[in-house]
Amino acid sequence: MPLPVLIVLMVLGVMGLALLYWYAFGRSDVEEKQRNQPRKDRSTLLRQANKQLAANPRDHKALLTLADIYFADQAWEKAMKTYGILVGLCATNQDIEEWFVTTRYALAALQLKRPEEAYKSLMVARTLKADSFDINTNLGYLEHRRGNHERAAQLLNQAHQDSPDHIPTRRYLGRALFKLNRYQDAGRHLKAVIDQDPSDKESLFYLGQIYSELGRSDQALIIFTHLRPDPALGPNSALYAGTIRLAKRESDKAALDFELGLRHENIPEQVELELRYRLAQVYTSQQELGRALTQLTEINKKNPGYKDVASQIARSKELHSNKNLQTYLISSTSEFSALCRRMVNTFFKNATIKITDIAMHKNDYADILAEVETARWEDIILFRFIRGSGQVGELVVRDLNARLKETHSGRGFCITAGTYSESAVHFVEARLIDLLDKDQLLEIFNRLE
Known part of the structure; x- marks a missing residue:
């Protein structure tokens, strides 16, 4: 290779290495300076603000600088105290944005778990600026906590319109709507929240309740x-x-x-x-x-x-x-029916009893129709065994009377493990229906033994 060409290639190689060095290390130095710059600016701002406050403790610009730095650093106690001073200066200093410092005071209070102070301040802030997202979403959250779900839904919905992708807003909007029984809307918001944050188990629990309410x-x-x-x-x-x-x-x-x-x-x-x-x-x-x-x-x-x-x-x-009472009240339908058949056979001594029909009405009662023949008489008897320990009313007895007529029964018995109302007792006074309550049912069980 000719010597001039070789020299040119060597020069280009050195220049390439220099560029590579600058790209790898020089840019990192720039980025490091940029990373350190905000810290230096913050230090400068703090120093200047403290210097101004030493000269004038009511310097609102210096106070605002300090408050904003504390807020950004999440030093909530200092932030709340400093914004509180600014709130107090608003009455005599029109240059302070009252809605802003009042809102920041409330947000710091909220972080410090002082919801009452936060609530009062946000209420004031909203009278000054009703379209602030921060005010509406946080005040809506607090209204939800206080049980004012209608008001919470209004505020959170307004915040949602301003920032549709803000998950905390949708979370509490969904919960407020759930409390208002607006299940479809609540489910839509909470489903979106869970899709973005699957770890939100409380919202998932709300969604489960919503599905339950919706069938x-x-x-x-x-x-x-x-x-x-x-x-x-x-x-x-x-x-x-x-x-x-x-x-x-x-x-x-x-x-x-x-x-x-x-x-x-x-x-x-x-x-x-x-x-x-x-x-x-x-x-x-x-x-x-x-x-x-x-x-x-x-x-x-x-x-x-x-x-x-x-x-x-x-x-x-x-x-x-009492096994028989247990069977009568809570056993299966087949066991209950078998017990009733046994009881029918104890009603008349020295009689021939032929059961001709058994009809179960859901799990509420059984009607048993029987032909009874004794040495002196024979007749069709209708027995109604009611599975319950409450009070039997007149309507049940009237229905039994109608069944007596339908089946051409000469007499009826109504048996329950409970009692009868006065109107039911009065209804059967002139009719061939006997009402047997719990005490008489237990006597029948004793006869079975």
Whole structure:
């Protein structure tokens, strides 16, 4: 290669290395200076502001510089104190933007968990500037916390119009709308929040409630089942999941939900009481009266006046000790029907009884039609066995009287594990219907023994 060409190539190589060095290291030096520049500016600003305040403690520009720096540094105590001084100067200094310093004072108070001070200041700030996003979204949040959901929804919706992608605004807007029973709108906002922030379990819990209210129980059940292990939301989620399963008549799965809910620690008292109450209902329906009684007793220890627990305990004890009464009230339809057939055969001594029809009406009562023949008489008798321990009213007895006429029965018996209203008793006074209450039912059970 000729010497001149070689020299040129060497020169170009040296220049290339120089450029590469500048790109790799020189640019980093520039960036380092740029990174250090704001810190130097901040120091300069602080020094200048403090110097100005030493000369004039009411210098609003210096105070605003300090307050803004404290706010940016999240030094909330100092920020709140300094903005508070500026708020106090607003009455005598028109150069201060009152809405701005009042808002910043409120936001610092909010960070310091002083919601009442924040609320009062934001209310004032909004009278000065009603279209501020910061004012509307934070005041809306506080109104939601205070239970003023209509007002919260208005403010948060205005903030949402200004900043549609702001997730905290949509979060509390969705929750406020939920409290107002506007489930479709609430669900739309909360779904968007969860899509952006899947870790927001509280919003997910709200969404589960929304689906439940909208009749979308399968989607709600997926959410509540997912949240069951959560330490904070788990007990309530288990309660909702179990309630949905009860409606689906999945009693075994419902019992599991309630049991899992009760395994958590530090359960809110009302949630624990309701979990135990519903679990006791499931156990009772499954004829596990001992386990039901355990749950009811625990409720009674914590809150003796909770719902009808006292009467439920008495009822469970009685059912636990009387197998026939247990069968009559809570066993399967087939067992109940078989028991009723046995009871019919005890009504008349030395009689031939032929059952001609048995009709179950849902799980409420059974009508049994029988031909009864004795040495002195024979007739068609209609028996109505009511599965309940409450009061039987006149309408039920009137319906029985109509059935007597339809079946051409000469006499009727109405049997219940409860009592009868005065009007029901009065109705049968001139009719061939006998009303048998719980005490008489227990006598029949004794005859069966």
